[in-house]
Amino acid sequence: MSGAAGTTMVQALNTALRDALREDPDVHLLGEDIGALGGVFRVTDGLAAEFGTQRCLDTPLAEAGILGTAVGMAMYGLRPVVEMQFDAFAYPAFEQLASHVAKMRNRTAGRLPLPVTIRIPYGGGIGGVEHHSDSSEAYYAHTPGLHVVTPATVADGYGLLRAAIASDNPVVFLEPKRLYWSSERFPPTAVAPIGQAVVRRPGTDATLLTYGPSLPVCLRAAEAASAEGLELAVVDLRSLVPFDDETVCAAVRATGRAVVVHESAGFAGMGAEIAARVTERCFHHLAAPVLRVTGLDIPYPPPLLEHHYLPGVDRILDAVARLQWEQ
Amino acid sequence: MSGAAGTTMVQALNTALRDALREDPDVHLLGEDIGALGGVFRVTDGLAAEFGTQRCLDTPLAEAGILGTAVGMAMYGLRPVVEMQFDAFAYPAFEQLASHVAKMRNRTAGRLPLPVTIRIPYGGGIGGVEHHSDSSEAYYAHTPGLHVVTPATVADGYGLLRAAIASDNPVVFLEPKRLYWSSERFPPTAVAPIGQAVVRRPGTDATLLTYGPSLPVCLRAAEAASAEGLELAVVDLRSLVPFDDETVCAAVRATGRAVVVHESAGFAGMGAEIAARVTERCFHHLAAPVLRVTGLDIPYPPPLLEHHYLPGVDRILDAVARLQWEQ
């Protein structure tokens, strides 16, 4: 799966699905165009050929129907993995997600767990036309009963997807479209635990808290800051629910300053939760308020304007600069 | 509409709809059971009789269809007011809301504004069975392009609903089910502006920030605190989007301590946004972190357990006590 140029995120996800299909006959994939086409991003490339069109099922074009069918399959004991074609096209399935997927275990006192994985390509930066670049993580993170994870590295693409499929919880697995074609040298093979954040770069002066598509941007910002003598720590949350308070708070306490970076609209976004809970838990360690660098509070713009919307290095460094260094 | 016992929230909303229907022939109501039945909460009682079954239209049972039909009506120049029967039953319309209602003005460069009002009874505390007590405000508040308002008083029930219907923006109008039968002495008649919070009770020691169904609880908490010598200010946000930073920040700066109270699940809820933005803007006035008292991060419980879920006076006072008075 990995060439000289390394393994791409798409390949890592593909390998994770293949390994899961091989190891567990209960794993079934379903979604739009995941069979012969291999998915519009080719994440399921070759899987119908290897496992048959039953285990890699091209469904009718109806997202609530797809997720509702997966719920029924899971009730019978299967382990469905659903592909939603794009973020905004998961919205028709919102009722099935919020009222059934998230609640079934709880409403049946644990008797009907739903080990369903819902893969959703999300976010912008790929020149997509409207409805193809939404960041919808806050909707899911706010819905109790769901786990919500998002890889930012190729290794985590493999590891978190394996963990999601193996999990007895329903997991919303958000795939950063922008990182589909990023690549790493070593083919990933290890399962990554759900619920653990990881420090991607140590730093002493301030901490960037981020996830998914914004991790590379934060690492570039840290690089740039370092050139100017500021050492920024960078934390990759990986799992939005459950949230790893321990790792996050330790990283923030160590620097006393923090900026949250994500690409979805800021208002009532995931960054608000991160900022609020870090402040609740680390208030007396903070030399400055936790700031947020996020997408704008507007509908996602057309491709020629999206660079103004996405958090970039400059905006991150601006926020870091506003962390009141004079104190 | 108002008897000796005063005007109820239901009556105020009913009057607002009646006045809007009378004043503007373009106003049309549509929803499930809003005609002969007058809505399951009777908010549209008598309106089909007065304005005909066309302007108070009983629709087929299909929420996406209802909202999508309203979008089309608004495109032709009408001013539809949609009733969703319960919070969780608005989820099937989520795609229409997020991908069309919220975006139509923007994607057409202002040429197709959608003056649609979407009334959604929300929240718990009325002994409803599952799916009848969700607090869904965070989903809407996080979706750019929507205004999101919620009355906590009978007068605002009238005033904000009139403003919502008159607005050229799509407005999600969240009606606190728990307050439907609360009543006030004077029949409301004035339009309340969207986007303005209001201080419901002055106070010097700490500020409670709340909205909708939690306002009366906060006022009772302030009462109780006052008996023990602590004066709590209480701010009723009324409008979640647009957010009244000015009023809120002034109230928080005046006390240096704040607790946000709402009934939806806390994680990535509206309270996170409030806490985060207040902290960003008032950090150096804060003697303690902004705390949150919210619903639990679990699916809404069955009626016999819901009092454990809902923020109550005790939990609010506990949070106030944790605001580090020793400083």
Add this chain to the structure above:
Amino acid sequence: MTILDANTTPGLAGQPSSHGPRRDAAPLLPEREPVRVLGTEAAGTVDPDLLRDLHRRLVLGRRFNQQATTLARQGSLAVYPSSTGQEACQIAAAMVLRETDWLFPTYRDTLAVMARGVAPMDVLALMRGHTHCGYDPRRYRTAPLSTPLATQACHAVGLAHAARLRAAGDPGGGHDVVALALIGDGGTSEGDFHEALTFAGVLNAPVVFLVQNNGYAISVPLTRQSAAPTLAHKAVGYGITGRLVDGNDAPAVHAVLGAAVEHARSGRGPVLVEAITYRLDAHTSADDATRYRTSEEVEAWRARDPLTLLERHLRGAGLLDDAGLAAVTAAAEELAASMRAAVARADTPDPRSLFSHVYAEPTSQLREQAAALAARLADEASTPATPATPAEAQA
């Protein structure tokens, strides 16, 4: 032949193959008039034991509805959606299923759930406000009572499909399962109903959809719900078989549904059955039906009460005498008494259960919240109760 294959006819003449083959429409269209047994010659050919069994279950079901409605009026249940007038559908739905089959009920289908073997108070746990689902869905092969309309139809298709997948790998493993989804006339307007039927048709899943067309979705009459000739006419649009039956004619519903279940089980595809019936009670104990329907209409339907129709036939055919009726009535009273007793015994749920089943393992966030609740409860237990207004107690 894979399990996805279905009976097809050649494609549309003159079109290359990408658009076909397509099915023949005629066999999918429903009968012109609802199937009836009672009052027809067919009635004489039905097994008398089946008729008596149906009758007994109708009587018990009616009494269950009455008692539950009373309990709701008295405040022991938060609410109760009675199926009085629809008992023939409820009972038949459960009777045609094997133990290994699955039922997907709505909030109104309490009798069907009870007929699967669930204890009355466990059926009513949702309405008691005690827990969201009072029974083990796997044990009774019965999904939780579904409140979000039509959503359960998708689950039924998925489960039926999964069973076929398992059956393909393990033919003798008891996986020749049929899923029966119950739905109301109003529910057929929801997008999820459409998507379920689309998937059922394409997957050729062994699923039966029973639409209990009781003429109303709360207050909205069928004429404002759908302009279709009959709801059974929707089936052809999904390539599945449509059937129309008199839902107040218990042996007719039993026969049509039984045939539908065997049709599905044998791999011949899903079936949509529309049963024309009427709810004689209000939508729920909280509803005021006089706002939207006349007493004349209700009386006209009372004359077609499924219990009356069946009792009249049994009496006429000499299959039921006063003693037989008395025995059945006594059993019904016993059921009602046991319901009252169970309610009196009812416990309060343990608040710690709030956190037990949100996830497979509680998150650290939930552990914190559970600990905080436990501390509050311990506090309350140790301090003397202060007089609280009901509103404050709630808040």
Add this chain to the structure above:
Amino acid sequence: MTILDANTTPGLAGQPSSHGPRRDAAPLLPEREPVRVLGTEAAGTVDPDLLRDLHRRLVLGRRFNQQATTLARQGSLAVYPSSTGQEACQIAAAMVLRETDWLFPTYRDTLAVMARGVAPMDVLALMRGHTHCGYDPRRYRTAPLSTPLATQACHAVGLAHAARLRAAGDPGGGHDVVALALIGDGGTSEGDFHEALTFAGVLNAPVVFLVQNNGYAISVPLTRQSAAPTLAHKAVGYGITGRLVDGNDAPAVHAVLGAAVEHARSGRGPVLVEAITYRLDAHTSADDATRYRTSEEVEAWRARDPLTLLERHLRGAGLLDDAGLAAVTAAAEELAASMRAAVARADTPDPRSLFSHVYAEPTSQLREQAAALAARLADEASTPATPATPAEAQA
């Protein structure tokens, strides 16, 4: 008679009135074979001017598709979903509408939108990535190109209903509007399609649904999308009229759609037209169609290219000679050249526009964000550009 009334027959025999009256199904069912004109006797009766007009528009449309696809390959458009092979549907859809009627297109219906009078580059603004909708929907009575599938069908119903409401109050006010919703075969599986048809039937709204059944939803063939005999058979389930037409036969589509629009306009109810067609190109310029279909299949359909079929007829009937064809081709080349020129002139959108139309009045939050962006832009303008990698420029 209110505007909600529809043609009905008495209710189901023996049922009280709450369930009826119901429609007769037979007139709602589609023809057994798609309607054809070309190659039949009817072809000789069609107005030659109409045929020549159709031809001219097909040629222009084909060229538009080719040029836009080329622009996408060259990177001037983000993507282009070509309707090559479906031009007959596109053109007829726009031609049967009056100026006061409304069109509700999908992303693929660029030719229909252009035929409403929108300038080519404004049609393509969405795909250029310049703005979400390049034209004024009110001016052209054309909704934005809809990407979320089937959602626009609901809007069409609402708009048609609103027009009827206005017409009731103001009969001479030009409100006898018909809404035409375009949709693909895949889109018919979405819940919104079902809900739109349900509403259309119940409201008896003057709306026509044209399903361009091109055999595929991206890679998924019709046989995996629906098990229905034809998609037009779905209509009966909503009490609306279903029609089936050969979508590659331009005069046939024009005739059937024209009749459907007048059916709807005259208050006789909505119509669902299924046009059987094929997209000869890939799903979009970014798609690889060889992954899911054979070149034999494509070639079989190429033989039924709507342009070829019409040209053959015109030639045979002596309605088109070489000079005529040359004139049409020249016009098409002119269109293509103007598209290339327009792209070359294309400006970059103003970032300040990001905030202009989110709300009627910007919120204080948006004013802050707009000011911050303006400051950043001013900064960038005043500092010499530092070399940035493309990735960094994007981030």
